[in-house]
Amino acid sequence: MIDRRTVLASSLALAACGNTAAAPAIAATPLKSIAPFPIGTCAMTGQFQDPAWVDLCLTHCSQLTPEWEMKMEYILSETGEYRWDAPDRIADFCTTHGLRLFGTTLIWYSQDSAYFRSLSGERFRTEYDRYIQTVAQRYRGRATGWDVVNEAVAENGAGLRTCLWSEALGQDGYIARAFEQAKLADPDAVLFLNDYNLENLPTKGATFLRLVERMLKAGVPIGGIGTQSHLDIEIPAGQTAAFFREAAQFGLPIHVSELDASLRSEGRIDTRSQRQKIEQQTARVAELTEAFMDLPPAQRFAFTVWGMRDTDSWLRRDARDDGKDSPLLFNAQARANPMFQAVSDAIREGV
Template sequence: MRADPPRLNRRAFLAAPIALTACDRFAAAEPTTNALASPLKDIVPAPFGATGMTWQIDQPDWVEQVLRHCSQLTPEWEQKMERTLGPGFAYDFEPSDRVVAFARDNGLRVHGHTVIWYSQGAEVFNDDLPRARFAAEYDRYISTFVGRYKGRMAGWDVVNEPVAEDGGGLRDCHWSRALGMEGYMVRAFEQAQLADPDAVLFLNEYNLENIPRKGATFLRLAERLLKLGAPIGGIGTQSHLNIEIPAGQITTFMRDAASLGLPIHISELDFPMQRDGGRMPDLRSTAERRAQQAARAGELAEAFMALPERQRYAFTTWGLRDSDSWLVRAEGKNRPDESALLLDAWGRANPAYHAVAAAFTR
């Protein structure tokens, strides 16, 4: 097994030179060593997290890398309603229990993901269910699920992805049809607070940096829910970054988000090299894509670093190494050559790693 590199002082850490430009100061970040990357938990000015699944905790190499780099773990799938809730409102939390136990046994704090999501639950919480039964089972699910881990979770994604895809409004879903567009969200936060009063409760969403209209709608929603009395304790931006967005767009969103005064979670960070379908052939070189990744990841890290310390909840990547990414797996995007995370499959630094380290250690 390759020996770990010596631990470096945070301020002295830079495994590769960073060329700065006026527009994209992180765009030229390049690795110059094949050594294992220095632990991210020693570099990031907040808990550094990644996702974990039950099959991964049986893999020694994954465990080694997670314990090397992480101080926080998010269950990637085991706490989603498609896994925890079955027909007849039967609950199964065994996989969730296993991931939470692994994290706690290894000194990692746990971030819960996710309680209420528009994408799941409609098979059981369907439109034919009487409204009184719907509301009662909704409350029971949240209180049972969240309460099961009372005092053991740092925070929860209580409501996930409530904003319409284009940012033009809020999503219509089975929850909103039964309990009201804002009502289902307020109710979820209230029930979660009753079940786990010390956890930080998050409103979580994606494409907030990528689509300014969606970011603005999300922040207005957070303000509205707070005015309605929802005990929101933090906001989560998933940060599945489009590496082609203009420089400065991430910074603008983070500055606007910070104005709410709530803790902010970079909750699902990745930055795909490959475009989704529906466009012209992608003629960018690998070097150009890597430069775009480094620029956007570095800008995000710099914007996170600029937050007051009390607002830096955690900095989490969706998967730790490239090989762990949902983008690579067959049940995800099935892109075996994708490289969208800070570490490669062997735990070495990708170019974006150096850009993030530069932002956090300068």
């Protein structure tokens, strides 16, 4: 058995010195070969032209989620036309390489569509149903699951968001309707309610789980729980595991859908050393992975990291980025970060 403390201590020392080129070969075993569930990442079609990205993805992953090219802002034009070039390329890439396709997202509060803003009343409802059914039906039999509704809970966890969809169909109404339409369109896909900060903010996690409970009691066909797991590395130990125990009580499949763990500090002076930040990061990521491994096997839908290399991360596209954040499993040279070892060891020990 691998001694996690020895390998991780070596990785931490190298990371603290900035010696990523000399990192130990801790990525020799592909994650997909040791995990008894799918390992996923996100993708944009431009990455298919990058042989290093393709090699890293196919070495470690068995599932792919479109990062944004299957979202409404890509597919639906301001005048109501649909475009399929990029999402079709992603679906075809999955077919060619034997990867599971996971679809995201059918309805998202952030998709403030100009086309839907021009509609009202019965026309709005008809087009809402048509959009969900058209997209889900196109990938029926190819997409193993869908984020049907994304980020419905308010930022601070105090209730649900007000958005274009809730204004037209009601805060619970737009959610229920989306799941009903998705179920009609793709009855075999696993249908997820997905959100973020569920581990980071207990209030938000509790509101989210109450929403799941309310929907299930109303007969809404929610088939799974998606937790994005953009982890705050400073949250207290045990908080992530507590959320997973609560979420598991529904018996639904759970998807770690967008894992990353930024080293950046937001809104305060940061006196921590790089080593301290990496220790916090690996501890929180290890706890998350262990909590996922503690689920019954039938509830482990997939474990998806939101990007392959640090330089692929949405966090590195932020205007505030200083080029030093390391939120993913691999660095720019596709060498394993300490976070990789935390995930790998937790999976091995939990099997």
